[in-house]
Amino acid sequence: MATLKAVRGTRDLLPPETELWNRVEATARAVFARYGFGEIRTPLFEATELFARGVGEETDIVSKEMYTWDDRARAASEKPQSLTLRPENTAGVVRSYIEHKMDESGLLQKLFYIGPQFRRERPQRGRYRQFWQIGAEVLGPAWSGSDSAVRDAEVLEMLATLLNELGVKGWRLALNSVGSSTDRPRYIAALRTALEPVKAQMCEDNQRRAETNPLRVLDSKDPNDQDIINALPKIADYLDDASRDHFEQVKASLDACGVPYVVDPRLVRGLDYYTRTTFEFTVPDGSGLGTQNALLGGGRYDGLSEMLGGPKAPGIGFAIGEDRLILTLQAQAAEAVTKKLDAFIAPMGIGQNPAALLLAKELRAAGLTVEVGDGTFRLRKSFEAADKLAHRMVIVGEDEVSSGVFTVKYFEAGEQVKVPRSELINVLKSYSIAMQYRAEANRTGYASDGLMADRRDEVAKEALENAVSLAQQVLSKSEKHS
RNA sequence: GCGGCUAUAGUUCAGUGGCAGAACGCCGCUCUGUGGCAGCGGAUGUCGUGGGUUCGAAACCCACUAGCCGCCCCA
Numbered sequence: 013m014a015t016l017k018a019v020r021g022t023r024d025l026l027p028p029e030t031e032l033w034n035r036v037e038a039t040a041r042a043v044f045a046r047y048g049f050g051e052i053r054t055p056l057f058e059a060t061e062l063f064a065r066g067v068g069e070e071t072d073i074v075s076k077e078m079y080t081w082d083d084r085a086r087a088a089s090e091k092p093q094s095l096t097l098r099p100e101n102t103a104g105v106v107r108s109y110i111e112h113k114m115d116e117s118g119l120l121q122k123l124f125y126i127g128p129q130f131r132r133e134r135p136q137r138g139r140y141r142q143f144w145q146i147g148a149e150v151l152g153p154a155w156s157g158s159d160s161a162v163r164d165a166e167v168l169e170m171l172a173t174l175l176n177e178l179g180v181k182g183w184r185l186a187l188n189s190v191g192s193s194t195d196r197p198r199y200i201a202a203l204r205t206a207l208e209p210v211k212a213q214m215c216e217d218n219q220r221r222a223e224t225n226p227l228r229v230l231d232s233k234d235p236n237d238q239d240i241i242n243a244l245p246k247i248a249d250y251l252d253d254a255s256r257d258h259f260e261q262v263k264a265s266l267d268a269c270g271v272p273y274v275v276d277p278r279l280v281r282g283l284d285y286y287t288r289t290t291f292e293f294t295v296p297d298g299s300g301l302g303t304q305n306a307l308l309g310g311g312r313y314d315g316l317s318e319m320l321g322g323p324k325a326p327g328i329g330f331a332i333g334e335d336r337l338i339l340t341l342q343a344q345a346a347e348a349v350t351k352k353l354d355a356f357i358a359p360m361g362i363g364q365n366p367a368a369l370l371l372a373k374e375l376r377a378a379g380l381t382v383e384v385g386d387g388t389f390r391l392r393k394s395f396e397a398a399d400k401l402a403h404r405m406v407i408v409g410e411d412e413v414s415s416g417v418f419t420v421k422y423f424e425a426g427e428q429v430k431v432p433r434s435e436l437i438n439v440l441k442s443y444s445i446a447m448q449y450r451a452e453a454n455r456t457g458y459a460s461d462g463l464m465a466d467r468r469d470e471v472a473k474e475a476l477e478n479a480v481s482l483a484q485q486v487l488s489k490s491e492k493h494s
Numbered sequence: 495g496c497g498g499c500u501a502u503a504g505u506u507c508a509g510u511g512g513c514a515g516a517a518c519g520c521c522g523c524u525c526u527g528u529g530g531c532a533g534c535g536g537a538u539g540u541c542g543u544g545g546g547u548u549c550g551a552a553a554c555c556c557a558c559u560a561g562c563c564g565c566c567c568c569a
Contacts, residue, residue: 020560072567076495100569129569134495137562138569145569217566228567281568292569302563309569333569360527388526395529409527421528428528 021133021141032338036178037126040146040332043174044124047166049148052123054104056130060094066103066320068284070225073099077131097130102285102313102329103320105149110322120156120163124148126334137339138304144334147310151317151327159314159326161258164289165265167328171293171308172271178337181344182296183307185272188279189259189288190227191251193315196287199250200226210240230278246277255288262289285319286311289328300343301336308332354380354444355420356398360409362387368408371418371436378437380444399423404440 018024025033041051060080067074078099082092098104105123108114114121126146133139150167152158168185175183190196203226211222214229214237221228232241251259266273273291281290290311295301310330317325355375359368365387372384383401385394398405398421407419418436421428422443431439 017560077567131568133567135561136564139567143569147569231567233565283568303565304569306569331569336569390526390529392525392529399530407527411527419528423530 019141021135023140029338032341033334036334036337036341037146039178040124040126040174043170043177044148047122047170049122049124052105052108052125053127054098054101054108054125056128057095057097058104058107060096062103062107062320063096063099066106066285066316067100071283073131073283077133079130079132099131100129100283100331101125101127101145101147102149102316102331105329106151106313106316106320106322106325106327109151109325110317110320115153115323115325118153118156120150120152120158122148122150136302136304138301138333138336140335145331146334146337147329147331149327149329151325151329154324154326161261161289162265164262164312164328165269165271167310167330168262168266168273168291169269169271171330171332175293175307178341179344180295180307180337180340182299184274184294184296186276186279186292186294187263187266187273188247188276188290189251189255189262190247190280190286190290190311191255192287195247195251195255199245199247202245202250203227203229206244213237214240227280230280241278248277258288281309281311285313285316287314288312291330295340298343300339304333304336306333307336307340353383353402354404355382355440356385356394356402356405357382358385358389358391358394358398358405358407359387360391360407364408364410364413367413371406371408375437375440378441380437380440403443406436406440 044051060078063074063078069075079097081095083095085092105125109121109123124147127144128142129145130142132141135141148167150158150163157163168187172183172185191199204222207222207226207229211219214222215232215234218229218232218234218237221232230241230244248256263273263275279290279292281292288311290309292309293307294305295307297305299305301307308330310328312326312328314326316327317323357368357372357375359365368384368387372382375382385397389397394405403423405421405423407421409419412418416433417430418433419428420431420436420439429439
């Protein structure tokens with residue numbers, strides 16, 4: 013019988029990699045909380061119609077990439093309902109906003125989500141059929157200020173902060189405005205007019221796009237067509253006064269906050285619902301993503317709620333490709349992030365197993381991560397297992413149990429000390445804290461091209477020094493005992 | 495959806511038609527209270543799956559599956 017495998021484009025996430033996933037998600041949750049976002053969890057599948065109306069019938073996502081099926085009808089007289097695994101989460105959030113009449117609170121809604129999405133694309137590095145997005149939406153009735161440029165800038169500044177806290181290096185924010193729902197048709201018409209005389213000179217793909225979706229011509233990477241594309245009309249010249257002013261306000265706020273960005277007049281997004289501000293964060297080559305270098309994307313969607321039959325509810329949101337974020341962090345990591353335990357407890361002989369387990373229980377209760385060996389292990393085997401798993405080994409032998417003074421071996425330093433049981437937790441803990449701060453300083457020390465990284469480094473360094481000196485005090489005290 | 499490359503031990507890979515290999519890792523012994531070294535020994539396996547050519551296939555041919563690269567698209 014053929015062995016069963018994860019289906020094409022899906023994969024298992026295993027330790028120790030899941031550790032990194034958890035850190036990314038915990039960091040995202042902490043940042044979102046500081047900016048006043050609450051979590052929303054919407055269903056993995058929705059009525060197909062939601063995505064057709066929200067994302068757009070003509071987009072590739074809806075027209076060829078969705079997992080759609082007919083759900084069984086309840087009665088013979090009923091038509092089966094067409095359902096779809098969500099290919100993105102914004103439509104679901106807005107559907108939920110409408111369904112629960114969130115607009116009636118009159119307040120701005122700030123919602124974030126973390127979860128899997130599904131698109132039937134050909135798998136590649138950084139592109140999977142089940143992939144994870146971390147996203148957030150800010151929306152509400154216009155009188156809640158949901159259409160204000162300050163919301164756009166706040167979301168972008170939050171993303172810059174999040175990427176810096178995660179330690180993503182070299183990110184680049186590309187920004188554009190695609191105009192209001194009336195600007196866009198005028199611009200598309202102008203594009204068509206400008207493309208008409210020149211499109212015959214362009215590559216096959218661009219000729220097709222010129223017909224079906226002229227905006228996408230701007231995305232083209234074909235080197236031969238670049239001169240023609242650069243000469244095409246710019247969206248900026250087709251924005252009405254309100255949209256132009258809105259975009260200027262977004263840029264002014266970003267400047268004030270020190271968030272670096274590049275205005276890219278060719279940045280157009282593929283989903284129909286985007287209006288005004290659109291953006292994309294990319295990472296440099298060599299960050300583990302190949303050509304899938306877009307880490308996250310998003311934009312404003314002032315008309316989406318109405319497209320779904322809801323009240324007017326302007327909004328802005330983004331989605332981070334979590335799989336890509338993880339790949340980037342892994343590629344950029346200076347050293348492997350395999351986390352070691354605080355201590356490995358090595359019982360000397362089967363008779364010491366109960367004492368070792370008791371010690372492990374106490375250390376674990378004190379918040380330390382601990383693994384226990386086996387008294388049948390040879391000392392050498394204990395050493396090898398301990399060195400692989402932990403920073404330190406605590407030897408539990410007959411002498412130790414009767415005297416109450418334990419031997420602690422530090423693998424990195426190659427030293428060992430005798431520590432009375434009463435001091436054991438403090439000694440192990442202070443070193444562990446120092447290790448944590450050192451790791452933190454290593455990680456955030458690189459986030460230099462964003463916000464406030466300098467100040468955070470100082471705090472981390474200071475804390476590290478304190479922890480190390482505390483650890484040394486405790487150690488020297490315990491050495492006197494021995 | 496299109497084009498290309500790849501698939502052999504836990505991992506990285508070698509193997510151009512004649513006994514299934516190396517390195518690292520793993521297990522054991524030298525060696526049951528101070529290891530990491532060294533020496534000796536051991537197990538690695540549906541050679542992605544299915545078919546075909548051949549006296550003989552990991553190798554050549556076909557199909558399929560999966561991964562990767564480039565498009566398309568997107569996060």
